[in-house]
Amino acid sequence: MTPGTGSTAEHVGGPGRQPGSSSGGVGRDTMLTLGSRLLLTAVIIGADVILARALGPDGKGAFYLLVLFPSLVALAVGMGLDRSLAIVVARSREAARSGFANVVLWTLVVGGLATIVSVALFGPGTLSGPLRSVLPGISDSQFLLGALAIPGELFFGVGLLGLVGRRRIVSYNAVRLLRRALLLLLTASVVASVGLSLEGALALNLITLVVTVLAIVLAVRRDGSLGLRPDLALLREQLRFGSRTVLGALAERLSYRVDAFLVNLLIGVSATGVYSVAAGLAEVLWYLPNALGLVLFSRAVIPGTDSTALASTMTRLVVTLGIILALPLAVGAPALVEWAYGQAFAGGGETLRLLLPGVVAYGVVSVLTHFVIAAGSPGVYTWLVGTGLALNIGANLVAIPLAGIAGAAIASSISYSVTAVLTLIVFRRIS
Template sequence: MLKGLIGIRSAKQRTGFARHGVATVLVTAATMGLGLLTGILVARTIGPDGRGALTAVLTTVQLLGWLFGMGCGKAVTYALSRDHAAGGRLLSTWTLILLPVAALAIGIGHLLLPTLLAAQPAETLELARLYLPMIAMALLSELMLGLILGDQDFRSFNALNFIQPAGVAILYALLWAAGHFTVEAAVIVQGAMSTLVLVAAATLLVRRHGFGRPDFLLGRQTVWYALRTHGDVVGGVITQRLDLLIIPAFLPAAQVGLYALATSLSWLIVSLSGALATVVMPAATRRGQSGRELVLNSLQATFAIGGLLGGGLFVFADIAIRLVYGPYFADSALPLRLLLPGAVLYAAASILLNGLYAENRPFTATLANLLGMVVTLGGLLLFLRSGGILAAAIVSTVAYTLVFATAAALYRRATGLSWRVFLPDPAMLAALPRRLFDKPSSVTASPAASTVASTAGPAGK
């Protein structure tokens, strides 16, 4: 009787995750579509120079927000997934922690901007300085969205992630129709929508959990988890976006614009095929050891989606870019092709890294992105000035590949699984729409199945 009830509960969990997983992928696809529309509008309205300036301003502030985020999103997601009663205390405690961190980040940003935007005109530098306070919004948004994930409220999480690009697309279109679309107007729109999402998320959480008394012990515990994840966050940000952060200091705005288009298109693969990674961590954390099956199924699904999307984009890159963005962006095709293989592997790596978080191994997850960061930083410093955007694309793909290989080895070591369970079964792939989130036959048929079902992982590192 008890076994039957457990089986029913497990089936309901798989069904629920399948529903939320599919919804997340669909929302991500819709968000990507909106991103493509706004990208087309930007490209055809303000050209490579304008797109390069806009990318320089937004990317610089976004990266500083990630670098100073302290891993708070992962920390509160993990804590709230384990203890739902801690929501109000997590909200108040981490708000107090992040406010002085945001002030420090803004101050350092003012000092770094002249160097980071050395090759850009004075107007772009001034606009970036005006946008710097949005770092505080970025940090608080990471906290709010992390808590929503910890609540397993994937519906609200997806809705909030959709509202921002939808609002940006609508306001961009209105500005374009009125003949007032400029880099400055686009930056204002981005700031306004970020603020709106933050207010909506904060309102939802305060109504749900209240604003509890700050908890020093809880803060210390979650800060320790956060600091162990922060190396992964910093390494990931640098691996993903250091090229866009460094290029404006060495190359003119037109080259920045061409490379920004290539990276944004390649990142569509990461965003869509890796969309499951967002919900894998809280879902796998709540399920305990059975969450490993979920991680492996999500990994195989990510490879399937990424391979299809990446292969199609690789074949039709020239035609698609010329047709959609215009002939001025034709030189983005080759960097895009160089980035695509690495993008597929990086999406798969994100699943495994979130699996490590669910195993309470945040510091272990850090190692993969730290290796990628070293390769990215060294490669760009050595080859960017002479090789331009093609060198940047090659360096990024090599770094992404290294992150995936390292993440796979670390996850296998943390769980004790066989390499066989990482490989998709042909029958499973044929029935992917039906079995995407059920137990994979490769796990069932292999000796590692007992490891997934009954062996406890190593203690958190």
């Protein structure tokens, strides 16, 4: 049973009106999201270039890992509330109020506990916890600044999908753009005035996260979906569904992030900084499929909707445009990376080339896994991305010692491509 059905659905209210029914059709939401993603791309790259030049390879690598860590923890302790909330809020405004109230409660309690546990596992002071071996060379203050982002990352991720479930696509895109644009503005201002340290960059990341969390709250309030009374019966239903997707969501996130941790462990933080530049530029090609996938998901969660034809069309579009965009990027990658990021990051150019085939292929996964989940098959989704993650880790453990960050790029590209093929096979069987 999905959240918002059965007895729980009756408890939180009747069907009500469809969320965002006056906001336009698929075409409008798609173009709006794509347009915002293009602007978001420019903002993200701008901030990344400034951070890289200010911090150097070592600092850039450490920053990348310390921003990545809380997002992974938040995803894990979120227990799939993001996708289950999207389904709950699509049913009625009354259900949305209860669902959002549950998220606030979960963020404060579970997000806060996750921060405390993370700091304890890192080992403050003279203690040495297991996380120190995963993040070597990170100081106590740096880790604390990273860990403090866990509750904010939890609410940010869940709240954004709640906006998608309510089909508030304008608000969703505005919040995403706000976070990146504010980070760009603050980073550029600090670098120009006093210079930027790793601790300063992490503090700026926290500030932008707080501001965007408040922006989500305001967007939910404007929608009339902000509630402060948790519904424990609904929360259990949300967690029951979400727990079926959380392993898959975590496996998918790790599929395109675990390579950075492995590079850090097997080579070092400086190589991680260079690799993060290549990965960040390659992932620009994912903005299109992610945008289309979210639009598809916002339709597919509506009861009685058949989105098979829409999913097929979006997948063909993603592959075609991905190839068109990847070709010039592959040709100009070495010159582009060295010009934008500096000589210290020049090795990222060839790494970017090696990542591109798999990144283009993975666009299929970014679109169709939304369809798989909305179709009520989260277990299949978990199997798909879990298989890809296992292949990614195994291939990276072999390739990184042999070929460094180029080996990591090849291994990741292969795993992305295999996952894409498996996803297409599954889609044909369930559609």
